[in-house]
Amino acid sequence: MRVVLGVGGGIAAYKAVLLLRLLREAGHSVRVVPTAAALRFVGRPTWEALSGEPATADLFDDVDQVAHVEVGRSADLVIVAPATADLLARASSGRADDLLTATLLVATCPVLMAPAMHTQMWQHPATVANVALLRARGVHVLDPADGRLTGADSGPGRLPEPEVIATTALGLLRPHDLAGRHVVISAGGTREPVDPVRFLGNRSSGRQGLALASTAAVRGARVTLVAANVEAPAPSGVEVVRVQTAEQLREAVLAAAKDADVVVMAAAVADFRPAAAPTAKIKKDPGGAAPVIELVQNPDILTELAAHRSSAGQVVVGFAAETGDASGSVLEHGRTKAVRKGADLLVVNAVGDGRGFEAPTNEVTVLDGSGRVVTTAAGSKQLVADVVWDTVLPRLAPTCAASS
Numbered sequence: 001m002r003v004v005l006g007v008g009g010g011i012a013a014y015k016a017v018l019l020l021r022l023l024r025e026a027g028h029s030v031r032v033v034p035t036a037a038a039l040r041f042v043g044r045p046t047w048e049a050l051s052g053e054p055a056t057a058d059l060f061d062d063v064d065q066v067a068h069v070e071v072g073r074s075a076d077l078v079i080v081a082p083a084t085a086d087l088l089a090r091a092s093s094g095r096a097d098d099l100l101t102a103t104l105l106v107a108t109c110p111v112l113m114a115p116a117m118h119t120q121m122w123q124h125p126a127t128v129a130n131v132a133l134l135r136a137r138g139v140h141v142l143d144p145a146d147g148r149l150t151g152a153d154s155g156p157g158r159l160p161e162p163e164v165i166a167t168t169a170l171g172l173l174r175p176h177d178l179a180g181r182h183v184v185i186s187a188g189g190t191r192e193p194v195d196p197v198r199f200l201g202n203r204s205s206g207r208q209g210l211a212l213a214s215t216a217a218v219r220g221a222r223v224t225l226v227a228a229n230v231e232a233p234a235p236s237g238v239e240v241v242r243v244q245t246a247e248q249l250r251e252a253v254l255a256a257a258k259d260a261d262v263v264v265m266a267a268a269v270a271d272f273r274p275a276a277a278p279t280a281k282i283k284k285d286p287g288g289a290a291p292v293i294e295l296v297q298n299p300d301i302l303t304e305l306a307a308h309r310s311s312a313g314q315v316v317v318g319f320a321a322e323t324g325d326a327s328g329s330v331l332e333h334g335r336t337k338a339v340r341k342g343a344d345l346l347v348v349n350a351v352g353d354g355r356g357f358e359a360p361t362n363e364v365t366v367l368d369g370s371g372r373v374v375t376t377a378a379g380s381k382q383l384v385a386d387v388v389w390d391t392v393l394p395r396l397a398p399t400c401a402a403s404s
Contacts, residue, residue: 001028001173004071004107006080006100007047008087009037011150012116012159016081017042019162020050023079026170026380031071033057033100035087057098072103079169080104082116082159083141085127091139092130110172112140114165119155140172143236164214164235167382171218178389179220180399184260185213186253186267186301188228190246193277194293203357204268206230208319211385212266213238219389224256228267246270246298253301258310262392264317265302266347268357273298306342313397317388318343321351335371344369344395347388366391 003023007016013034023030032047032055039057047055072078080087080100087100091113096102104111113134121127122144131141142165145158159165187209191199206227213225214235223238228249234240241256243249246269257263272295282291302318309316320337322330334348349364351357363378366388377387 001076002074003028003030003169004075004078004103005030005032005051006078006083006087006103007032007034007038007042008080008082008084008100008116009035009041010082010084010116010159011041012082013038013041015159015162017046017050019079019081019165020047022162022166022380024050026166026383029053031055031075033071033103035098035100037084037086057100059097059099059102069102069106071099072105072107075103075107075109077109077169077173078103078107078111079114079165080112081114081162081165083113084115085117085121085124088113088115088127088130088134088141092133110140110169111138112142112165112169112172114142114160115144115157116159117144117157118149118153119157122157140168142168145233160236161233163211163382164233167211167214167235168218171215174219176220177393178216181221181261181396182224182259183216183221183262183264184224184226184253184256185209185216185264186226186228186249186269187213188230189268190228190249190270190298191244192246192270192273192298194274195278195280195282197281200270200273201229202268202270203351204321205232205358206267207232207360208362208381208384209264209266210235211381212264212388215382215385215389224260226252226256226267228269246273246301250299250301250304253305257305257314260310260314261396262315262317263305264319264388265305265343266319268319268321269301270298272296300341302341302343306344315345315392315395316343317345317347317392320346320348321357322348323351331365334365334367338367338369338371342369345374345388345391364388 030051031053036057145160146156147158188206189202189204191201213223217223217237225238226241241252275294275296306316322333324330330350338346346367347364362384366374377384
C-alpha cells in the first residue's frame with residue numbers, strides 16, 4: 001500500500017519518525033511530505049534514509065513528474081502527523097502553497113490528521129472551527145492526547161502515540177466488520193497486595209490488550225477495556241475500567257460481559273494472592289527469620305466466563321502466557337489449557353527471555369476449544385490483534401441487521 005506521511009512544523013515531528021518506521025515495518029511504501037517548518041525539526045536526510053524516497057516541501061521540485069498532483073492522486077492513504085494549528089487552518093481553507101497542502105487538495109483516499117499544539121491553540125475558536133470543517137468534509141481528525149507539552153505546560157495538545165496513529169489510520173482502509181458489536185477486553189497484569197507497599201505481580205505491560213482494544217474500535221466495535229495496572233495510554237473512543245487485583249478484574253469483566261458479543265481475557269491474572277494482607281508494612285527482623293506468606297488461589301475468571309455465558313452466541317477468548325518445562329512444551333501446555341478452560345479460542349504465546357511481556361512484538365498460536373491449531377501470527381502486537389479478530393469474526397452470531 002502507498003502511504004503519504006505529511007509532517008507539520010511542530011516539535012512533535014520527531015514522533016513522526018517513529019510512525020514512519022512503524023508503517024515501513026508493516027510493509028507499506030511511504031512518501032514523506034514535510035512542510036518547510038517541519039524540516040527545521042527533522043532534516044530531509046532522515047526522512048529519505050528511512051523511507052527510501054525523496055522528501056521535499058517544495059512545489060517546484062520534480063516539476064516534470066507533476067508532483068503536486070501525482071503524490072496525492074497515487075496515495076492509498078494520507079496521514080498528517082503532527083498537524084499543527086497553522087496546517088489545519090491552511091488545509092481547511094483549501095490553500096495549496098506547498099506540496100503537502102496541494103497533496104491534500106487532490107487526494108481522494110482516506111485522510112487522517114493527528115493534531116499537536118499548545119492547549120490554548122487547540123481550544124481556540126478558530127482551530128475548533130477548522131477541525132469541524134475538515135471533519136464535515138470527511139477528513140478524519142484525531143483528538144490530541146492529554147499530557148505534558150513543550151516546557152512546563154500540560155493539557156490536551158500532545159500528539160497521540162505513533163502506534164495509535166498507525167493503527168487508526170490503517171484501520172480506515174478496513175471494513176467495519178465489528179460494527180454493532182460490544183467487545184470486552186481485559187489487559188495488563190493484576191497486583192495482589194502483600195502489605196500497603198508490596199504486591200505479587202507479573203511483567204505484563206498490557207500492550208497486547210491495548211492493541212486488541214484499539215483494533216476493535218477501529219473496526220467499528222463498542223469496546224470496554226478492563227485495564228489492570230496499565231501505564232500506556234488507552235485508545236481513544238474506548239470505555240476504560242481501571243482495576244488493581246484479580247478479584248476487582250473479575251467483578252468488572254463479569255459486569256461488562258452481560259451484554260457483550262465477545263469477551264477477550266488478555267490480562268495476565270495472578271493465580272495466587274496472599275491469604276491476608278497486613279494494614280501496616282511488614283518489617284524486617286534483623287537476624288530473624290523471613291516472614292512466611294500464605295497464598296490462596298484466585299478464581300479462574302476465564303473458566304467462569306466460558307461456563308456461564310450471558311448468551312448462547314457469546315464468544316469467549318483466552319490468552320495463555322506459557323513457558324515450556326520438563327512436563328511439556330509451550331504448545332502442549334496450551335492445548336491442555338484450551339480443553340480445560342472451555343473458551344472458544346485460546347491464544348498461546350511463549351514468554352520470558354524478551355518474548356511476549358514488555359516486548360513490542362508477539363508470536364502466538366491460536367487454538368480452538370479442542371486444542372486444535374486454528375492459525376498462527378507473528379509480528380507487531382497490532383498485527384496479532386487483527387489476526388485474533390479475523391479469527392473471532394466467523395464465530396460471531398449474525399446481528400439483527402445482518403439477519404433481516
